[in-house]
Amino acid sequence: MEKFVIGGGRPLRGEVRISGAKNAAVAILPAVLLSDEPCVIENLPGISDVHTLLRTLESLGAQVRPINKTTVEIDPRHVNSFVVSKQMAEGMRASSYFLGALLGRMNKARVAPPGGCDFGVRPIDQHIKGFEALGAKMSFENGMVSGRAQRLSGCSIYLDVVSVGATINIMLAAVKASGLTVIENAAREPHIVDLANFLNSMGADIMGAGTGVIKIRGVQHLHGTNYSIIPDQIEAGTYMAAAVATGGDVLVTNVTPKHLESIIAKLVEVGADVTEYDESVRVRMDHRPKKCNVKTMPHPGFPTDMQPQIAVLLAVAEGTSIITEGVWDSRFRYVDQLTLMGADIQVDGKMAVITGVKTLHAAPVRAVDLRAGAAMVIAGLVATGTTEIEDIDHIDRGYEDIVEKFSALGAKIKRVPVFDASAALKQA
Numbered sequence: 001m002e003k004f005v006i007g008g009g010r011p012l013r014g015e016v017r018i019s020g021a022k023n024a025a026v027a028i029l030p031a032v033l034l035s036d037e038p039c040v041i042e043n044l045p046g047i048s049d050v051h052t053l054l055r056t057l058e059s060l061g062a063q064v065r066p067i068n069k070t071t072v073e074i075d076p077r078h079v080n081s082f083v084v085s086k087q088m089a090e091g092m093r094a095s096s097y098f099l100g101a102l103l104g105r106m107n108k109a110r111v112a113p114p115g116g117c118d119f120g121v122r123p124i125d126q127h128i129k130g131f132e133a134l135g136a137k138m139s140f141e142n143g144m145v146s147g148r149a150q151r152l153s154g155c156s157i158y159l160d161v162v163s164v165g166a167t168i169n170i171m172l173a174a175v176k177a178s179g180l181t182v183i184e185n186a187a188r189e190p191h192i193v194d195l196a197n198f199l200n201s202m203g204a205d206i207m208g209a210g211t212g213v214i215k216i217r218g219v220q221h222l223h224g225t226n227y228s229i230i231p232d233q234i235e236a237g238t239y240m241a242a243a244v245a246t247g248g249d250v251l252v253t254n255v256t257p258k259h260l261e262s263i264i265a266k267l268v269e270v271g272a273d274v275t276e277y278d279e280s281v282r283v284r285m286d287h288r289p290k291k292c293n294v295k296t297m298p299h300p301g302f303p304t305d306m307q308p309q310i311a312v313l314l315a316v317a318e319g320t321s322i323i324t325e326g327v328w329d330s331r332f333r334y335v336d337q338l339t340l341m342g343a344d345i346q347v348d349g350k351m352a353v354i355t356g357v358k359t360l361h362a363a364p365v366r367a368v369d370l371r372a373g374a375a376m377v378i379a380g381l382v383a384t385g386t387t388e389i390e391d392i393d394h395i396d397r398g399y400e401d402i403v404e405k406f407s408a409l410g411a412k413i414k415r416v417p418v419f420d421a422s423a424a425l426k427q428a
């Protein structure tokens, strides 16, 4: 086990290069199962969720050959299993994408229920509704989600909630189904568009990704492809928020500025100076942030995955701000940790009222989930004193080389082993 030790109070300065998007990568890797030939995936982020998915692909019979740090070749031709075990599935949400991908490839799938960050109840009823509409018989037996079909046939599906996961899973199952599938009230996130572009590069026929109506005309075969994953909008937003919170000057490179619009709008509202270039964004801040209100929404609204990071910024802003969580039932579990560092935040259901304080102070804290962990890193960079963050495996699920990237911006941050007294006693 490891923890981060952060010496706070230094403005971030310099340049940071953003990695490939986690939430696109975790959809595209299972989607490789639909190909009849090997695929080369570029700009893969080096994060533990990607490593878990690559191991899962291998456990199904795929051959995985790393080409360099960010590129991998995957040959799915000899995949013979349709079972994803609890051990593989429980650590992450995206393991549910094997349901759609295996149904699409073999008309059968058995996958343990997905894990991932704890935001209260995380149902998959809309995924199941989509698979059933396509003709699969779904069941829950022996702690596994199973699906079987004679064949999958195109259909119209109206999603009751805008769900990224259900939209992706239905696309995966429908891409080789016979006939036309129409997903209405579909999610519009950049990673949905990236998955559609990836599948189309293999010969799929998908239109409308990025809008609320996606049309998928089934094809019989998908061929191999070379595909480069889009930059991670949330990793970019995290470094941008950190630059503003520390009063720094950072050039964030390898980004798609259009994907960052809702984040940039809020950073400008708190007083940051943001300049957009073709593939980079410069963020400067030379005074205390101003208050602002934020409501998270599905894309193109402000992303829920940036909610904890912006909360740190507002925790040290002048005045009182309100955050309303519009996607998840329970995404304020990190507030207790921030409070330990001196933040003044009152949570009432899906709303947090944040009264800005002049500064935060160091404390021992935990990463309660992935983005909460990123928020604690930003809090540590802002705070006076030395902050220690435990449970950083959550952070490693989604941030490549986070210590190296923040260090290159002038931060004092180290990864150190946690002394586990009970393990040491057992060994003695």
Ligand code: EPZ
Binding pocket: 022, 023, 026, 093, 094, 117, 121, 122, 123, 124, 125, 126, 127, 128, 161, 162, 163, 164, 165, 166, 187, 298, 304, 305, 327, 328, 329, 370, 371, 398
């Ligand atoms: C994806 O989760 C992301 N994960 C999450 O990012 C992100 O917070 C979320 O989308 C929203 O943008 C991945 O892409 C791997 P949803 P997902 O289905 O697909 C309800 C991160 O930090 N719902 O869009 O699980 C659900 O309860 C992670 O990178 C149903 O009711 O989210 C929620 O209120 C954390 N029934 C809302 O829809 C369903 O069948 C949106 O969930 C599915 C979802």
